Amino acid sequence: MVFPETEEMRFDLQVIASWIDPGSRVLDLGCGNGELLAWLTVHKKVSGVGIELDEEKAAFCIANGLSVLQGDFNDEVDDYPDKRFDYVILSQTLQQVYEPARLLYSLSRIGRRFIVSFPNFSHFSIRLQLLLKGMAPKSKELPYNWYDTPNIRVITLKDFKNFARDVGYRIVEETAIKTDHHANYGRVVKSLSNFRATYGIFMIEKEA
16 A cells, blocks of 8 residues: 555645554544555554445455454444543544434543544635525535435534533644645634634543
8 A cells, every 4th residue: 555645635634643642542433545544554653443334445445454344433433442542533524423422422432532523514605605695505525415415414613612512522632724625735724713714623532
């Protein structure tokens, strides 16, 4: 396998990779073709495991030496013991999860910390579409029609922060970014992030 350089990975994965301590135990949920796991394995010497629903992607990872289980991570996470991992990663998938509160509770159980990234539904372009067109908005980050989308919910940065506070999670790190869909470039948004960022990335741990 040709392991990716940092700048070749999706931009939110670059941010996530920078948060992972060397030598950590990592679980990557919905790991795709394994680009983040591969980079972390080579450059940070992590002990990494992935779970991927798509059979072809999981087979690709396995054929290239990554430890990846093919299956639905919503079910598979329940089989891991408490604090099995230092980090559990869920990137750009939270909006497609049927029971996010239940899943995130499981992640806080099996991981010392967990990291999520998701499209920000409060970006100004989405607000403008609702205001001016009065129709369900679409964007590069959320490109589907209302009737064929795999996304079953929409999330804003403010929504997620309120959720974390309400259920007793502590946000350890947070970064708002402006990047195009699946692009390997972008920038950090430091002001008016709920209005200007296209994605949010959060590292969370369960409060004692």
